[in-house]
């Protein structure tokens with residue numbers, strides 16, 4: 001895996017192939033169907049929104065795609081391969097990366113250090129001589145540092161690179177979270193409520209960064225978010241879940257005009 005080459009998906013990548021296909025996915029807890037016959041696709045290069053009332057099964061679906069929950073039934077086809085039930089670290093290496101509602105930065109590491117600790121794989125020390133290993137580690141550290149610095153400049157966090165991450169604002173922590181993603185060879189990035197805990201002005205910045213990461217760095221996103229402004233600004237298509245299944249999908253205008261969607265929200269836990 002080549003570090004320092006974030007544009008690893010090639011030309012003609014935007015909005016073409018299917019990246020992920022969720023087919024008749026199901027998850028039961030005890031006898032309760034949290035997700036049921038859930039099917040949708042995510043196209044490479046898209047920013048796909050996943051919305052729906054509380055309890056619709058959005059987070060459980062993310063958990064299954066990221067390998068944090070094992071599906072009870074159905075398939076998750078990622079780049080042509082059924083990955084349902086694989087553990088999270090395997091999916092991470094395949095390029096599926098999930099970020100969390102609650103930022104989990106290392107508070108007592110600097111912003112730069114927070115990025116430098118992310119890289120997923122270490123060179124295998126065992127097969128190399130000590131001398132070769134030292135060279136490899138030195139080379140690797142340089143590459144990791146360059147990649148971290150590139151991410152911090154991209155995200156406008158360069159000026160706070162030597163601050164402790166614990167001192168960042170809520171919005172800056174979200175940007176750092178995106179930075180951690182940029183340290184991996186992520187293809188599909190699952191964002192669970194990137195807007196939570198972010199003040200409105202920084203919200204615009206987080207939004208803008210997601211959009212630029214898609215355009216300039218070729219990431220594909222799927223976003224769960226309650227803030228409909230963010231969804232409307234970024235996402236196409238938008239998938240609406242209710243009671244564990246997909247209710248409908250479309251553009252924001254199509255979804256706003258859909259009476260069933262309105263009823264699902266009114267009937268949901270968060271009415």
Ligand code: ADP
Nearest residue numbers: 029033034052053054055056057058059060061
């Ligand atoms: P959403 O993210 O759309 O709000 P969730 O996927 O978190 O919905 O939850 C869907 C349903 O599954 C909810 O009724 C929730 O209470 C239930 N649920 C989620 N995780 C568990 C679990 N680990 N054990 C039991 N029930 C769960």
Ligand code: MG
Nearest residue numbers: 055058059060
């Ligand atoms: Mg949720």
